[in-house]
């Protein structure tokens with residue numbers, strides 16, 4: 001029975017007019033509708049009759065109760081139940097948006113925007129998992145992207161295959177390209193492996209790989225079904241420390257921290273997988289560490305180990321020199337202390353006055369000594385705050401007492 005253009009009354013008394021079909025999937029049909037009273041657009045999902053009504057009802061009611069008590073920005077949960085003699089379904093707020101899949105395929109998104117998208121999703125899943133809910137169907141089609149002026153909002157939808165200890169178990173598996181090794185293993189024996197927080201963590205690893213690198217982790221290792229299965233059996237095939245021959249530019253934009261997390265996210269052992277907390281920290285850090293090569297403009301996420309851009313251009317490495325004599329200070333290592341020894345053993349200066357760290361092409365300074373220190377940026381002298389990392393630029397100056405250093 002088609003419900004197109006018909007009127008439906010929800011459990012809480014909303015009257016809806018069904019306008020058009022949005023999709024027809026494994027679980028049922030999804031429609032765009034609007035509330036007759038307010039004209040507000042909503043999405044109606046009507047489940048396939050093959051599902052057990054009582055179980056479905058309990059599961060939808062569970063989601064509605066989470067929506068009412070534990071909502072979180074961007075997690076789209078149903079707010080109303082549809083239950084008639086013939087139909088069972090739910091109703092969710094409509095998001096005017098494009099799917100994350102289309103966004104990744106068609107847009108000229110920047111790495112910053114994509115890291116911000118990944119960060120929003122990691123926060124949403126920290127919340128869901130904190131409530132004990134596994135999503136159960138993570139894939140790029142189940143996220144929507146809304147670009148409002150310069151803001152980018154991410155919405156997580158289709159939580160209908162969720163798993164939670166106090167609701168009846170779901171019965172679907174997610175999309176083949178996102179299944180974890182344990183889910184693949186059971187599927188190949190025709191048995192069912194319900195979603196867990198750990199299977200979600202595996203699926204998030206795949207999704208974040210697609211978002212950050214615009215590549216599925218099995219990319220290049222998917223010529224046959226066997227090759228694909230192998231690529232998804234618990235190893236990260238594109239790991240730059242393992243597959244040296246894949247000089248894939250997009251992989252080389254990663255810093256060591258993100259490489260470690262991808263390696264762990266895609267492991268076989270469910271308990272070892274990257275947590276949402278670790279993803280959040282790594283994405284926040286990466287967003288602050290994006291560097292565009294001045295020679296080719298290719299972005300890369302820098303850390304102390306990076307000295308080349310993804311195209312192979314050596315970064316210009318900044319140094320410190322005595323401003324009077326122009327004598328360069330010897331800056332060995334990724335971080336080093338500057339103090340009395342560098343200033344003619346002037347006993348009025350602390351042994352460890354400044355901590356200098358190199359992060360890719362950038363030089364950062366942290367004031368850790370006792371002597372007041374100033375720095376000159378864009379021609380203005382400022383106090384160097386204590387215990388705060390400040391980024392240094394070429395031609396900046398640092399002054400401790402009468403001693404001046406120049407960034408060259």
Ligand SMILES: Nc1ncnc2c1ncn2[C@@H]1O[C@H](COP(=O)(O)OP(=O)(O)O)[C@@H](O)[C@H]1O
Nearest residue numbers: 022023025027030043092093094095141157158
């Ligand atoms: N809240 C929403 N706002 C806008 N579009 C939605 C919303 N929910 C679903 N859709 C659209 O309908 C499609 C199917 O919905 P979804 O809940 O993912 O069901 P399915 O189980 O069929 O995948 C989505 O891919 C999306 O295009």
Ligand SMILES: [Mg+2]
Nearest residue numbers: 025141142158
């Ligand atoms: Mg879906």
Ligand SMILES: [Zn+2]
Nearest residue numbers: 293296309313
């Ligand atoms: Zn370059």
